[in-house]
Amino acid sequence: MAEGIANKFTCFQAFxxxxxxxxxxxxxxxxxxxxxxxxxxxxxxxxxxxxxxDFKYVFTLCSDAEENCPVFLQGKTIHIAFDDPPxxxxxxxxxxxxxxxxxxxxxxxxxxxxNISNYI
Numbered sequence: 857m858a859e860g861i862a863n864k865f866t867c868f869q870a871f872x873x874x875x876x877x878x879x880x881x882x883x884x885x886x887x888x889x890x891x892x893x894x895x896x897x898x899x900x901x902x903x904x905x906x907x908x909x910d911f912k913y914v915f916t917l918c919s920d921a922e923e924n925c926p927v928f929l930q931g932k933t934i935h936i937a938f939d940d941p942p943x944x945x946x947x948x949x950x951x952x953x954x955x956x957x958x959x960x961x962x963x964x965x966x967x968x969x970x971n972i973s974n975y976i
Contacts, residue, residue, distance in 0.1 A: 857884050857958075858917055858965050860895040865970060871909065873901040881942065887958040891966070917965075938964055 862870035877900040888895045911931035917938050941961050945954040 857888055857895070857962050858915070858969065859898055860888050860893045861962075861966050861969050864893050865966075868913075871901065871906055872898065873903045873906050875903060877902055881958075883941065883945070883954055883958045884962075887955060887962050890959070891962070936968055938968075 859870045859872035862868060879900065880896070880898060885895055914931045914933045916933065916935045939957075939961050941958045944957045948954050948957075
């Protein structure tokens with residue numbers, strides 16, 4: 857979600873990567889489409905796949921990434937903790953409740969990215 861938001865609303869080219877590959881989450885796709893951002897062409901990448909990139913900033917968004925990401929010598933690393941929607945929703949069966957979890961985190965990421973982009 858952060859990659860889609862950053863690429864839509866900032867002048868930066870954003871890349872998203874994790875400590876391991878995963879599939880594109882259908883709930884994330886749905887809540888992003890609600891704000892007119894199509895993330896269906898995004899795909900899971902690992903940190904290792906982006907190590908050769910020259911980044912000015914590297915944002916880690918969860919504790920797993922903060923603890924396990926290598927140091928990117930080219931960029932300034934900034935950690936911002938967001939809840940992990942799949943973890944929050946893992947024992948919930950009601951789709952409305954699940955979507956509300958994803959919406960909440962999406963909106964927090966959106967607010968954060970819009971505020972940060974004004975300062976960097």
